[in-house]
Ligand SMILES: [Ca+2]
Ligand SMILES: [Ca+2]
């Protein structure tokens with residue numbers, strides 16, 4: 001190492017130490033610039049399956065679907081993991097504590113039967129406040145607080161589950177969720193229903209997403225969050241995705257069921273993808289140019305078969321279901337909120 005480089009490295013080291021020493025004052029520092037080029041990548045047809053399932057329910061339940069993972073190559077040569085690259089696949093982070101899980105046979109009848117005593121505490125700031133939260137995601141979530149992985153959904157696809165989190169943090173803090181509307185027709189954004197009704201509804205059904213969460217410090221999911229989409233399918237044509245700055249919209253497709261237009265392209269359908277920016281989990285990541293989250297109703301989400309949610313109205317009261325601007329066609333979403 002020459003002297004010049006040594007000096008530069010020493011300077012970086014000193015700045016690094018100062019950075020951590022003064023991290024509590026991070027709110028006063030400018031946000032890290034987001035240098036990601038949100039250039040679309042286009043794929044057509046199915047992904048190649050590389051993992052049969054990330055999770056197997058140990059007991060027999062009505063609606064268990066395998067959470068497969070695949071790879072697909074975009075027209076620009078980029079290889080993309082389908083439906084998403086997840087902390088679950090990488091074996092990272094604490095597995096979610098169950099509010100409701102048929103597979104774990106934890107199914108409290110109502111909120112009064114719910115206990116948070118055994119939920120492990122994840123310490124983000126040792127001198128912080130302990131916050132408890134309840135989460136339902138359709139279908140997979142991973143939750144990060146200030147860049148630390150706090151909870152990884154233990155059931156990535158179905159049956160529908162819900163989770164309890166407990167973490168210790170100081171304000172201001174930033175929550176970031178990676179969310180996946182999982183499916184079987186990897187790369188095509190369509191589900192395969194276990195019981196065939198007609199071919200159109202059974203094999204090639206565009207499913208929908210959704211996230212609702214409520215925390216003991218008063219934070220709830222609502223349109224004050226940011227939400228960005230990274231995987232849009234199924235499309236008859238990539239031109240159905242219209243870009244307005246950092247908004248990746250599908251204005252002609254219908255935003256919720258039953259208005260969503262189901263395409264007939266089947267295994268010839270297209271998908272539009274965007275690169276997931278580096279450090280999206282962190283407090284300093286700049287999401288200022290991201291669109292606001294959209295709020296959805298219980299009816300939009302279709303909660304009739306969702307006891308993981310409907311049994312506990314008290315635990316979610318005041319929170320709204322959120323997603324990006326299209327609940328059906330946006331399949332991989334990052335939602336972020338800075339709590340001040
Ligand atoms: Ca789940
Ligand atoms: Ca779904």
Ligand SMILES: [Ca+2]
Nearest residue numbers: 181207208328
């Ligand atoms: Ca979908």
